[in-house]
Amino acid sequence: MTVIVSVTGGKGGTGKSFVATNLAYYLSKNLPDKRLVLADLDVEAPNDHILLGVKRLEAEEDVDIFFPKIDYSKCTSCGACVKACDTGAIIMAGGRPPFVFPRLCSGCWACYYVCPYKAISSGGRRTLAKSYATPVELDGARFTLVTGILREGEEHTPPAIIRVKRRALGLEPDILLVDTGAGTGSGITVAIHYSVLIIAVTEPTPMGAHDLDAILQVADGLETPAWVVINRSGIGPEEILGEVIARHKSVERVYRIPYSRTVIESYVRGDPILHYKPSDPGATALRRVAGDLLEVVKSMLRRG
Ligand code: SF4
Ligand code: SF4
Known part of the structure; x- marks a missing residue:
């Protein structure tokens, strides 16, 4: 059995990949005997490898579809x-x-x-995208990063996402952490399908609230519990997010990660903040999410 957790959020640039890469690092470090795969399904603009400091993606395969x-x-x-x-x-x-x-x-x-x-x-077949499976090792954390990259000019993301996710599941992980692209279209729905938990990353802006609303509608529809992570908390009023959160039955927990320049530094260095500066307030807040997720995943794995 694979425990699937998805990190999503609708709007681009809210910090989904920041959260996903840090969660992958933390879970892997704390569950050394479990196989973890982080699937970067943002096939139009994958960047988990950059945030993890991966220099070269490995094990390239064509992602083919019927033609x-x-x-x-x-x-x-x-x-x-x-x-x-x-x-x-x-x-x-x-x-x-x-x-x-x-x-x-x-x-x-x-x-x-x-x-x-x-x-x-x-x-007939044609190549829609490429996929990669790159081993990542970071201070005791070991996992596989599966990355999908759509070929230039292609626009059909759902078939590419389905096949890259299939490759990730084919590695038979105990835990599959999915990092989705932006939006709430069918590509996102197939990316998060079968997740036991959706982690919706947002920010305190009107656009952030609008897209959070859309992704929580998906979580409600799938009857999947959702945790909301308000990234860059403090940069704007959060009342509008509160109103959105109150409307959705799927929301179980809400976390806040304060804005921090150290987060930007960790991006640039390609080093997850939980490893780079674990004492930073941003890291402390994110560790609460990661710690709670660790407990949920452990209990799921125990149940089988
Ligand atoms: S016979 Fe030709 S036009 Fe008709 S469905 Fe087949 S391929 Fe298309
Ligand atoms: S999109 Fe579907 S129906 Fe249209 S050409 Fe391709 S396979 Fe055929």
Whole structure:
């Protein structure tokens, strides 16, 4: 059994990766006999490796998806595939047979299944992203960082996220810590699916409150408990966050991490603050989250 915990939050730049990398460090250091994987599923702009000081990502693999290859000797130009494709990847213009735009294709297989003449082959593939599995060792913490990186110009994040997460789960970790991208779309939902806990990182700004509301709606819908981490606490009024938090049944706990220049220093050095300056007020506040999470994870692992 793998205990899955997701760090998310909606808005970009709230400090999700800061929280996720520190939690990975702390959990791994305190559970040395457990296998931990940190999955950076922010496939459009992954940065956990930078915050962990990883110089080079390792064990590269292609993330492939289905791509329709049309056998024009069988195709009757009936147009069924064009109608079935909801991304507009297949077009038929000027009475010509169908043509597929690779970048618009999400690899959903709909065209393959609707083609009445079996003109679309099941064997076509194209590479949507790359994934990596990099060992991380830091002062007694040992875990694997799985990273997904979408190819330039690609826009279909959910299929890439699903496959990178599958690779992370394929390593059979006891604990999978997921760091999602920004937003609350379908890519985020697939990233956090099957989590026992959602850690929603936000900040005291109107945009932070708006996106927290959206991600907590997802947590409510999935009936998954959520902890809210207010990062950079003190930089703005928090009443609006309080109103949002009060509206959602999924919220179990609320933490505050004060703004600290040392956090920025730890980013720049690529050294989690819990390791770099454990006495900093930001680190002390974050350690409360990490300590509570450690207890939850231990109890889940005991239960099996
Ligand atoms: S696989 Fe899906 S997205 Fe791609 S061309 Fe076929 S129907 Fe469109
Ligand atoms: S559904 Fe099949 S036969 Fe019809 S246009 Fe598409 S590929 Fe050709």
